[in-house]
Amino acid sequence: PRPGVPGAPGVHGAVGARSPRGRVVAGLRRARPQAGREPRLHRGDGAVAPRNVAGDDADAGGLRGALPGEAPLEERRPAGRRRQVGGWRVVPRLAGCRCVRSVGVASGTGLRGGLMTGRRTGGLALMLLQSLFAQAHLKDASGALLFLGTSSVLSRYMLLDAGVPAEHVPRCMGTHAHELQMVLSAVYGDLDDRAGMPITQVIAHVLYFMCSLPQGDVQDAARKVLMPMLPDTLGTRAFMKTAAMLKVPGGPHAGDAVLSVIGSARQDSGGLAGFRAIMEEFGYGGALMASEIEAPGDMVEAQRLGYKLFGAGGFMGDSEKAWDESKANISMAGKVLRVYVGGVPCKHYPIKTGETSDSGCIKEGKFEADGTLSAESLAQVRDRAQTLANAEAKVDAAALQGMLDDAVASVLGGDEREAQRRSLRLGAPAFWRSTLCPASAASDGRAAAGPRKWA
Numbered sequence: 530p531r532p533g534v535p536g537a538p539g540v541h542g543a544v545g546a547r548s549p550r551g552r553v554v555a556g557l558r559r560a561r562p563q564a565g566r567e568p569r570l571h572r573g574d575g576a577v578a579p580r581n582v583a584g585d586d587a588d589a590g591g592l593r594g595a596l597p598g599e600a601p602l603e604e605r606r607p608a609g610r611r612r613q614v615g616g617w618r619v620v621p622r623l624a625g626c627r628c629v630r631s632v633g634v635a636s637g638t639g640l641r642g643g644l645m646t647g648r649r650t651g652g653l654a655l656m657l658l659q660s661l662f663a664q665a666h667l668k669d670a671s672g673a674l675l676f677l678g679t680s681s682v683l684s685r686y687m688l689l690d691a692g693v694p695a696e697h698v699p700r701c702m703g704t705h706a707h708e709l710q711m712v713l714s715a716v717y718g719d720l721d722d723r724a725g726m727p728i729t730q731v732i733a734h735v736l737y738f739m740c741s742l743p744q745g746d747v748q749d750a751a752r753k754v755l756m757p758m759l760p761d762t763l764g765t766r767a768f769m770k771t772a773a774m775l776k777v778p779g780g781p782h783a784g785d786a787v788l789s790v791i792g793s794a795r796q797d798s799g800g801l802a803g804f805r806a807i808m809e810e811f812g813y814g815g816a817l818m819a820s821e822i823e824a825p826g827d828m829v830e831a832q833r834l835g836y837k838l839f840g841a842g843g844f845m846g847d848s849e850k851a852w853d854e855s856k857a858n859i860s861m862a863g864k865v866l867r868v869y870v871g872g873v874p875c876k877h878y879p880i881k882t883g884e885t886s887d888s889g890c891i892k893e894g895k896f897e898a899d900g901t902l903s904a905e906s907l908a909q910v911r912d913r914a915q916t917l918a919n920a921e922a923k924v925d926a927a928a929l930q931g932m933l934d935d936a937v938a939s940v941l942g943g944d945e946r947e948a949q950r951r952s953l954r955l956g957a958p959a960f961w962r963s964t965l966c967p968a969s970a971a972s973d974g975r976a977a978a979g980p981r982k983w984a
Contacts, residue, residue: 624651628659628846632667634825635839638832639669642839643677643702645820646684648861651847653683659845660684664699677838678702704795704818704840705759708865709733711879714762715868718877720932725916725923726771727763731787732936734758735777738790739941745780753792757818761798764885767920769811774926778934793818793838798895799884801827801834823858824851866899878902880914891915 635642644663650656660679667676678700679685688698710733714721717729739745742755760768775787782790793816796804801819808817819831820840831839849856865879883895891914898910922929 624655624846625658625662627848627852628655628662629666630852631825631841631845632663634828635841636667636669636675638828638839639675640819640828640832640836640839641675641677642667642841644679644681644699644845645840645842646679646681646845648863650681655846656681656684657688660688660699661693661697663845664697704757704793704820705734705737707759707762707881709737710759710762711865711881712868715865715875715877715879716870717936718875720936721877721917722913723923724771724929724932726920726929727767727917728771728775728929728932729936730760730762730768731772731775732933734772734791735787735933735937736940738777739780739937743790745782747790747792748781753790753815756790756792758791758794759797760794761796761884762881763914764882764889764891764918764920765799765804765807766885766889767918769807769813770920770922771929773811774922774929775933776930778930778937788813791815795820795840796836797821797883801830801836803884803887805834805836823848824854864897866901878910880910882914882918885918889919891918 644659646656663676668674680703682701685698685701710730713733714729720728738756747753747756772787777783777785777787794808795818797820816837818838819836822839822841822844844851848858850858864881868875878899881897882891885891
């Protein structure tokens with residue numbers, strides 16, 4: 530889309546698309562009302578429409594007839610179908626055009642990647658169309674599909690339910706999110722304090738390995754892609770220092786280094802080059818995934834640095850900043866702020882710092898914790914987070930491994946008495962222990978269905 534049309538400030542150009550009802554919907558944008566002037570709506574052909582022209586929900590804002598040569602909008606509006614929202618006319622954005630350009634850039638890099646959508650999307654219709662377009666066009670020069678799928682379960686199954694052929698609908702894909710690590714850091718926070726390192730972050734990854742798609746077994750090299758790593762919750766270096774000291778506690782990979790079962794490492798904050806350097810420092814040789822893509826240059830840089838994968842959200846259409854540096858993104862994220870077990874709050878608060886500075890200090894704009902805490906409590910939480918980000922071990926590797934073994938066993942079960950004993954030693958809340966270690970026999974004398982035996 531053109532940045533503007535002479536004589537019509539702020540107009541993106543008359544770019545048209547079909548609405549769900551088959552009508553032409555033009556590339557319009559809203560014009561902010563000015564003092565002493567009648568608010569007006571810029572049209573793609575340089576004309577303007579009177580203030581009461583507004584759309585309906587069913588056709589992306591309902592503004593029709595905006596292409597050059599068509600009848601004035603006022604004449605085409607059915608009676609009783611006009612509306613206005615808060616002084617602003619509802620108009621379609623050019624998110625779809627940005628999506629087309631971003632998919633083109635991604636295809637040119639040859640990186641395989643997924644659409645991280647949902648909370649970032651500008652609307653359900655856009656989310657569905659993004660998925661369909663990427664599935665059809667995110668391909669390399671030979672025509673091979675580079676699109677790994679969408680994080681939106683809703684969009685996949687809405688499209689299938691609507692009768693869209695399965696080959697045109699992207700599959701669901703996802704990675705390891707921060708929330709699992711944040712919750713376990715609250716439940717098992719005492720372990721972090723005893724270790725002086727963020728061992729709960731590794732516990733979360735091992736549990737993901739055991740319980741999610743990998744099912745504790747990536748002996749087949751093709752299955753390794755099922756095991757991603759997200760190491761920046763308390764800083765990538767702190768995670769890697771901790772993980773490098775630990776081994777898988779059970780299953781087919783018992784005794785293998787934790788880092789050896791990781792199929793991809795996801796860069797979610799900090800620089801692309803810096804993340805790669807940390808991976809090389811700790812001997813990690815798996816695939817690298819760039820998931821902080823804000824502009825086309827980020828995609829090109831990831832390719833240059835040897836990244837093989839990407840995950841992009843706002844870049845795939847919602848972000849105006851992706852194609853216009855003068856714009857700003859609206860940051861939207863949901864993070865765990867408190868964890869309750871059996872109705873009782875854990876004494877440790879979940880925290881996320883993102884990547885630390887080169888000196889290892891937490892960046893002010895990245896620290897995330899419960900903002901309703903008092904200034905004194907928040908300062909204590911921050912100091913504790915910095916200690917964990919420093920990752921200066923208070924115990925040796927054998928003791929650290931024992932903590933990991935006990936924590937994983939207490940969650941995954943096995944012998945009930947042993948699991949109870951481990952949970953008590955870890956200091957897990959009573960309700961957590963009773964939930965993970967149910968009674969061994971039901972009231973009728975038959976064996977109860979307890980947690981699965983994992984090892």
